[in-house]
Each structure stands twice: as structure tokens, then as C-alpha cells.
Amino acid sequence: MTRIAIPADSFFGSENLPYGSFSTKDNPLPRVGVRVADSVVDLSVALGDDVFAQPTLNPFMAQGRAAWDKTRSRIKELIAEDIPDAAVHAVSDVTLHLPIEVADYVDFYASEHHASNLGRLFRPNAEPLMPNWKHLPVGYHGRSSTVVVTGTDIIRPQGQRKGPNDPAPVFGPSVRLDIEVELGFIVGVGSRMGESISPDEFAEHCFGAVILNDWSARDIQAWEYVPLGPNLGKSFATTISAWVVPLAALEAARVPTPVQDPEPLPYLRGKENWGLDVDLEVHWNGDTISRPPYAPMYWSPAQMLAHTTVNGASTRTGDLFGSGTISGPEKNQRGAFIELTWGGAEPVLVNGEERTFLEDGDEVVITATAPGLAGTRIGFGEVAGRILPSRGGAQ
Amino acid sequence: MTRIAIPADSFFGSENLPYGSFSTKDNPLPRVGVRVADSVVDLSVALGDDVFAQPTLNPFMAQGRAAWDKTRSRIKELIAEDIPDAAVHAVSDVTLHLPIEVADYVDFYASEHHASNLGRLFRPNAEPLMPNWKHLPVGYHGRSSTVVVTGTDIIRPQGQRKGPNDPAPVFGPSVRLDIEVELGFIVGVGSRMGESISPDEFAEHCFGAVILNDWSARDIQAWEYVPLGPNLGKSFATTISAWVVPLAALEAARVPTPVQDPEPLPYLRGKENWGLDVDLEVHWNGDTISRPPYAPMYWSPAQMLAHTTVNGASTRTGDLFGSGTISGPEKNQRGAFIELTWGGAEPVLVNGEERTFLEDGDEVVITATAPGLAGTRIGFGEVAGRILPSRGGAQ
Incomplete structure (x- = not known):
């Protein structure tokens, strides 16, 4: 014993x-x-x-x-x-x-800081936030087959890219391979077609949370994503942590979301607090380069689930939804290298070396902790992945 | 016997x-x-x-x-x-x-006529085709949990919409409920992460084809879809036919795709013809209102599968990919009501009545046939669905 x-x-x-x-x-x-x-x-x-x-x-x-x-x-x-x-x-x-069999995977975009930064980088001549952003949690469906557990090597994806000065797209391994630091929420009990889940029913449906790294090939994404959204720039791999933290363990971490102005439509309102005071850290080849805080996330996971089902879409055990990149207001709180390096224009120091996007052999480890009950602190473990060279082959 | x-x-x-x-x-x-x-x-x-x-x-x-x-x-x-x-x-x-357990569902956008029409309707002040459209088969991931078999009733979805003159979004049942006439292709044998499938390997992986109706709430879609693509405007239901036509039955239907200019990158080129001479019909409350032809589709299903995997994304048994709306060059060959009625501005006659989008109680039946071997004609059966009123409830 x-x-x-x-x-x-x-x-x-x-x-x-x-x-x-x-x-x-x-x-x-x-x-x-x-x-x-x-x-x-x-x-x-x-x-x-x-x-x-x-x-x-x-x-x-x-x-x-x-x-x-x-x-x-x-x-x-x-x-x-x-x-x-x-x-x-x-x-x-x-x-x-992999702790769950993934049913549908939906990825959101719930950080105002991240959405604003990406808007400035991808659409420099327009308002950074789209008109819909403060009215609904914007999200899209991702690929379930490529959700992998921490420690899985990530093969550099190939694809089309086209810079503003290229006359035609070129094909090859991504040269702007990035991360997105997120939390992932897992549906334990689903809902039938025609039903919707209110924000205050969240705890009856959501089993728990993991750390999630939504690996992103920015060059592939920038060329492909209009008008139907990201596809191959994201679909090659998404890593989640191995330990699913039960929602019950996050009681002490529950906080209000930031003030939502304009007030959301009634189906997105709830009495319960489902903001989460989770602190994350990003380690690039062992060097801590960012500390994204979850608490400032604009939309709560309860609102994401309510939005997903308000049209009557069914949910299932194993549905995974990502929060979207967690970026705080400060530069060293940004959860993606494209933001940290401002599109590659402002390299960061990694172990004293200037770096922008991921090189072959690089390893990224994301960790997260939160207040637990009784004065404790709880951990999510980690999401780790090392970049392997592209396999070549296709042209 | x-x-x-x-x-x-x-x-x-x-x-x-x-x-x-x-x-x-x-x-x-x-x-x-x-x-x-x-x-x-x-x-x-x-x-x-x-x-x-x-x-x-x-x-x-x-x-x-x-x-x-x-x-x-x-x-x-x-x-x-x-x-x-x-x-x-x-x-x-x-x-x-439902004949298959759906793994990942990806929906493409492979008809030049449809993509051009939608571009004109959704983005009237811009070029109808995006710069990437003739370089890659644009697609996005849809929701697997709401793929249903023909005959399943479709509950009118609720959601946010915002007309150009509305000061703020309003919530309610969709008032622009539409169809998208498509073929769906089903992966029998998948591929591992890091592998890619060339267009000429299509028949080793694709098991067969079905008719697919990608029900679409245009008002919800128009408000939500920037910048990450369609979500709730599509995720409430997708209907497929009950009979999966094996690829082997489509030998006599195989035709070249239209000339692809500019020539696609090498990974999208194949020697085999995977255009398909399939004729579809759309019946609205029993009245035949459109006859979309599959043969003019710009991108072949073999190219869609090659594109899906070129970044190393894995595929699985049960993966479903939709062709995107099938619209021919003529008005009476359009595969969505938003195109047939030009955004509702030009009603069509359904049994003598002027109609734009779907009303409660309406039934849509889509059928498809193709040349078979030995001078025969083969059928796909049908995709049928009737619209039930919205359940209300959420606001």
C-alpha cells in the first residue's frame, strides 16, 4: 500500500x-x-x-x-x-x-488585445476590430483529426504563400510558423439538435479545461483565409495538454469577464462568473518569453458554448473549443509570435538570440496555473512540441 | 429465393x-x-x-x-x-x-459561377473572386455533429443578424434561410499526419459520393463571417443522401475539369480526370426550379483532397468534403436561392407563387443522376428536408 x-x-x-x-x-x-x-x-x-x-x-x-x-x-x-x-x-x-476523443473542434477569438493586434497586422488599412466582434464570440471550426497530445513532434507544414510583392503564389515549407497560446474547454455532456445551452448551464455541460497550442503557419493563413477563414494554416496540428483540469477545480479561479460594452444580447448573458484567473507562460527553447493572462479575455467560455448552440447546433461528448489566443495588454503578455515580434519586424531575444518565427528544432512549452481552493495553486501541466523539418515530397 | x-x-x-x-x-x-x-x-x-x-x-x-x-x-x-x-x-x-460516421467535414467553394455570384452579393464594391481563388480550392471546416440523413426535418435556426441600416444586431429566427446544392465526397482510407495525397491517388482514398445540402442562414452568415469564415450560419444542419455511390460507379461520368488558368501548382496537378458529369435538380415544394450541372466545377474533388493534405494534415475514414454550391453559368442552373433570387431582389416562381427564401413548411428535394457504364444512367437518390418553425426560447 x-x-x-x-x-x-x-x-x-x-x-x-x-x-x-x-x-x-x-x-x-x-x-x-x-x-x-x-x-x-x-x-x-x-x-x-x-x-x-x-x-x-x-x-x-x-x-x-x-x-x-x-x-x-x-x-x-x-x-x-x-x-x-x-x-x-x-x-x-x-x-x-490524448485524453479525449475529439468530436467537433471550434476555435474562438476571444481576446480583444489579440483580435486588435491581428487586425492591425492582417488588415493594416482597416479598423482592427470587425463590427461584429463585440456582439458575438467570433469562432470557426478547426480540424479534429490533428488534435494531438503534448510532446508530439510537429512537422513543419508545406503550402502556398504569396507575399505582397510576389507575382504568383509559391509553394514550400512555411517560413512563418507560429504558436497560439490558448485554453481549451471540453464538453462532457452534449445537447441535441434544436436545443441551446444558456451561459448559466455551462457547468452541466463542460467537463474541464486544458492548455491548447493552435500552431499556425502565418504565411499560408494570410494567403488562404479570405473569404472562408483559416484552413491549412491551422489544420496541420493542434496540441493539448495531457491533464484535463475539472471545472470543479477552477472554482477559486472564477472571475468576472471585463465589462462588455455594448451589453451582449440576452442569450449571451448569464449570472455566473466564467472569466478565469489563469496565468500562462510561454517557454521558447527554455527561455520564458511571455506571460499571457487569461483573466482579461473578453468572452467567457460559457458565452462561447451558448453562442455555439444558439442556432440549434448539437454538441457531443468530446467537443473541444479553444479560447483563441490569449494576449494581455502588455507586449510581454502576447500569446503569439506574430504579435510579440509585430509580424516579424521586431525580433525577440530567445536565449540572447534574435528570433521571429519558429526554426526547425525549436521547442515551445506552455504552462498554466491558477488559484485553487484552500489557498492552493493548481497546475495544468504543459503543452510541449518540437518542430521537425518539413518532409518535402509534394511541390 | x-x-x-x-x-x-x-x-x-x-x-x-x-x-x-x-x-x-x-x-x-x-x-x-x-x-x-x-x-x-x-x-x-x-x-x-x-x-x-x-x-x-x-x-x-x-x-x-x-x-x-x-x-x-x-x-x-x-x-x-x-x-x-x-x-x-x-x-x-x-x-x-446516416450511412457514415462523419469524422472531419470540410466544405469547399469550387464553382467559379457560385463564388463569383456570392462575391458580387456579399462584397458589391470589390472584385467578385478573391486573388487566391484560382490558385487553390478554398474551403473551411464545417460541423460534423449536425450532418444528418435525407428526410430529417430542419429546424429554422435562430441567431444574430444586422442589416446595413440596423443600428445594432437583432436576434431571432433566420429570415433568409437558403440551400446549397453540393456533392459530398467520402474518405474511405485516410492518411497519417505528415503524409499528403496526390490528385492521382484519389481513388485509393475516396470511397464514394453523395448529394449534400449545406443549409445556410444568409442573414446570420453575412453578419458573422468576417474574418474567420462561416460558423452559425451553416452549423445548424447539413443533409446528405442515404445512398453512397461508389467511385467505381462514376467511371462513365468522369470528365476533364474546365481549363485551369493560371496552371495550378504541381501538387494540384494530376493526369486523371476527376471532373464529374453529374446533373442535379432542385425541387422546391415539388416544383423544379433549378438544374445545376456538376461538370463545369472548376476544382475537382481529387484536387480538394490533395489540397486538404498537402500541409500534412491527417485524414480519416468517414471524412466528408463538400464540393461547395454547384452553380452553372445560366440563371436556372444556380444551386442556392440567394443566387437564383439575386439576394432576394428577384423572386422566383414556385408553383406560381413568388418566393425568395425558405418559409416554414417548405420542402426542398435535390436529386442527381450521371451516366453509368454500358449506356445506363445512375442515380444518387435524393436529399430531402422540410423546414420546421424555430423553437424560440433563447433570445
Whole structure:
């Protein structure tokens, strides 16, 4: 039997308890575990429930809020006592897998600072914010098949690009490969066609949150994105963290969103606070180059889900929605290199070297923490990815 | 035993043989069948193979081209002989289900006539075609959860809209509910991250085609779509036909695309012809109001798949990609009401009544046929949907 020691300053104490999918050398079948300090508790063993002997969280998430709450209580009791050795693994000994089977993936654009910066960069002769931006959370559907777990290498995408002075588009590996620092929110219980989810019903549907890196090839995106939005500039890869932080763990992080003026339409209004006081950090080859804060995000995730369903679109277990790039008001709070370097015109120092976009071999690691209950601080783990050279081949 | 009589002019003769998912009163479990004249042959019974005892075509599609070809040969032999009664049902006696489990859904914009018309309507003060349009098949990801089978009622979506003279957006049921007549192409065998599919590898990956109606709320779309593309204006419903016409049945329909000038980049060039001579018809409350031809579509489905994967994005069994609205050069060949009525300014006559967009209770049926081998004509069946009033509720 093992009693897991939880240091007082652990980001993975009893007020966090994020879920993930893991396997071990002895048992290569992915199954559901919960992270406690530097250990992973195998819930298929510890709770003896087949819903955790599945390769993703989806079957558990589909059970709904009452089951989520009950399981969280049982886990708190469990880790206060000795646990059978067979149920406890060191985090360093396990392989982490994509924790969810992704249904639909929708990416939003909820930071006013990011949307304004991108507007200035992509459309220098127009108002930075589109007229719709303060009336609805603008979003688009992304590619579900290329959502990968932290640690997955990212192959530099190829595609068409056309600079303002190029007479015709050229083809090749992207030369403006970027990141977008985001949080991702996961639907546990969906809704049927014709139903809509109000902002105050958010906690009945949303299971939890992850860190999300929406890798972006800015040169491909700039050429392709009118009039139907981003496609190949984004669809090659999206990385999420391995540990899904339950919504219940974010109680102490809940804050009001910034004042929304003009007041949104009634379907986007709620009484509950779903702004989130989450602090993120971006590490480029180990050098911390930005600290984007989630709290100033204009639209809340509850508003994003309400908007997604107000037309009657159904949602499903495993739906993932991204917040959009998290950028604060300060330069060192920007969550994308295109903003940090102002389109490449103002390089940043990475370990003393001037850099603009990602080079082959570069590694980006994004971390996030938030206040937990009882004076604790909780962690999301990390989203990490290293850039591999383009495969070539197609022309 | 039953020998299925196939009239010489049947759209579902031995040169078609489309696959679908069906159930019967006696056996409510959806399973895979093939349509022959006015009969459905239960392949789980007739071929005794468990891959057809599944609720969708996905497991069969995942087996690949050699298995598809072999099965098609076996079916041709089978229907030339007597078949056990238990394997044969009248089409009128079965319930048809969504034939595939949809993985990612990408919708293109491949008709030059449609893209030009929409450009004139949505952006009257600019060039109708964007500079990228003749260099790449423009497309965006749509919502997979709301792809439904023909016959499913369509609830009028609600959402925000803002006319040019409205001081602020208003909320309510869409007042410009439209259709988009398309073909949908289904990926049988996918590709891994980092791989790309050339246009001449199309037939190894694409299983077959369906008719697709990309229902569109033009008022919601016009307000939301900048800068990230359509979202709620499309995400409420997409209907596909119940019978998946195998690519092999479309051999006689293959034609060159129109001349592509400028010549596309090498990754979009192929030696094979993947233009398709498919004729569609749009019936509005029973009145035939348009006959869109597929043959003039600028980009081929093989080019759409090549483009989707050239950045290394993976594809999966069940991926669905829509052609975009099929509009020919003539007014009575337009595949969307916004084009047919020029944004509502020029009503069309439907059973003698002037109409612009869809009213509650309206039914739209889209049919399609193509030349088959041996002088036959093959059918895609239909995509039908009736508009139900908005549910109200949210504001």
C-alpha cells in the first residue's frame, strides 16, 4: 500500500485532481488516471469501475455532472488513505495519451488585445476590430483529426504563400510558423439538435479545461483565409495538454469577464462568473518569453458554448473549443509570435538570440496555473512540441 | 429465393450499386445494404460478413480499394442469381440512416459561377473572386455533429443578424434561410499526419459520393463571417443522401475539369480526370426550379483532397468534403436561392407563387443522376428536408 505524499506547494494537490489517459510498460493499454502530486492513480484499479478502463475520458465525461462530482469526492477520500501499489505509478514512468476523443473542434477569438493586434497586422488599412466582434464570440471550426497530445513532434507544414510583392503564389515549407497560446474547454455532456445551452448551464455541460497550442503557419493563413477563414494554416496540428483540469477545480479561479460594452444580447448573458484567473507562460527553447493572462479575455467560455448552440447546433461528448489566443495588454503578455515580434519586424531575444518565427528544432512549452481552493495553486501541466523539418515530397 | 428484376431504365441497376445503412421493422439494428432497383439487399445476410452488420459503412470503407472492388464484383454476381428472401427488402419498407460516421467535414467553394455570384452579393464594391481563388480550392471546416440523413426535418435556426441600416444586431429566427446544392465526397482510407495525397491517388482514398445540402442562414452568415469564415450560419444542419455511390460507379461520368488558368501548382496537378458529369435538380415544394450541372466545377474533388493534405494534415475514414454550391453559368442552373433570387431582389416562381427564401413548411428535394457504364444512367437518390418553425426560447 502507498500513501501519496503531497507537498503543500504541489500544483497537483487534492484541490486539482486532473484526469488523463496513460499507459505503462507493464500494461500498454491506455486507461484513465488522476494526477496526484508526482503520481498517477490508475482509476480503473483504484475505483474498480470499467468506465476508467477506457482509452479516453469520453465514457466518463458522458455520465454527467453528478457522476463527475461523486467521483471527485471518492478520489479525495481515496488519496487521504493508503492506496494499493498496483494503482499508483510515478508520473515519470507513464506514457500520456490524448485524453479525449475529439468530436467537433471550434476555435474562438476571444481576446480583444489579440483580435486588435491581428487586425492591425492582417488588415493594416482597416479598423482592427470587425463590427461584429463585440456582439458575438467570433469562432470557426478547426480540424479534429490533428488534435494531438503534448510532446508530439510537429512537422513543419508545406503550402502556398504569396507575399505582397510576389507575382504568383509559391509553394514550400512555411517560413512563418507560429504558436497560439490558448485554453481549451471540453464538453462532457452534449445537447441535441434544436436545443441551446444558456451561459448559466455551462457547468452541466463542460467537463474541464486544458492548455491548447493552435500552431499556425502565418504565411499560408494570410494567403488562404479570405473569404472562408483559416484552413491549412491551422489544420496541420493542434496540441493539448495531457491533464484535463475539472471545472470543479477552477472554482477559486472564477472571475468576472471585463465589462462588455455594448451589453451582449440576452442569450449571451448569464449570472455566473466564467472569466478565469489563469496565468500562462510561454517557454521558447527554455527561455520564458511571455506571460499571457487569461483573466482579461473578453468572452467567457460559457458565452462561447451558448453562442455555439444558439442556432440549434448539437454538441457531443468530446467537443473541444479553444479560447483563441490569449494576449494581455502588455507586449510581454502576447500569446503569439506574430504579435510579440509585430509580424516579424521586431525580433525577440530567445536565449540572447534574435528570433521571429519558429526554426526547425525549436521547442515551445506552455504552462498554466491558477488559484485553487484552500489557498492552493493548481497546475495544468504543459503543452510541449518540437518542430521537425518539413518532409518535402509534394511541390 | 428472390431474383431482383432490374428495369433497363432503373437508376439503380448493376452499374450503380450504392451502399447505405438501413433497418427494418423486424430488425431495428442499422446495418449495411446495397440498393438494387427498388430493393435493398442486406449485405450482412447475403454476404455473411460481419463488416456489413455494422451501423455505418465506416468499417467496410476502412478496408480499402481492393476490398471495395472485390465486394462490388461479389454483389454483381449475387444479384444475377436468386437471393435468399431474408436478404431482400423493398426500399419502401426500410428506414434509412446516416450511412457514415462523419469524422472531419470540410466544405469547399469550387464553382467559379457560385463564388463569383456570392462575391458580387456579399462584397458589391470589390472584385467578385478573391486573388487566391484560382490558385487553390478554398474551403473551411464545417460541423460534423449536425450532418444528418435525407428526410430529417430542419429546424429554422435562430441567431444574430444586422442589416446595413440596423443600428445594432437583432436576434431571432433566420429570415433568409437558403440551400446549397453540393456533392459530398467520402474518405474511405485516410492518411497519417505528415503524409499528403496526390490528385492521382484519389481513388485509393475516396470511397464514394453523395448529394449534400449545406443549409445556410444568409442573414446570420453575412453578419458573422468576417474574418474567420462561416460558423452559425451553416452549423445548424447539413443533409446528405442515404445512398453512397461508389467511385467505381462514376467511371462513365468522369470528365476533364474546365481549363485551369493560371496552371495550378504541381501538387494540384494530376493526369486523371476527376471532373464529374453529374446533373442535379432542385425541387422546391415539388416544383423544379433549378438544374445545376456538376461538370463545369472548376476544382475537382481529387484536387480538394490533395489540397486538404498537402500541409500534412491527417485524414480519416468517414471524412466528408463538400464540393461547395454547384452553380452553372445560366440563371436556372444556380444551386442556392440567394443566387437564383439575386439576394432576394428577384423572386422566383414556385408553383406560381413568388418566393425568395425558405418559409416554414417548405420542402426542398435535390436529386442527381450521371451516366453509368454500358449506356445506363445512375442515380444518387435524393436529399430531402422540410423546414420546421424555430423553437424560440433563447433570445
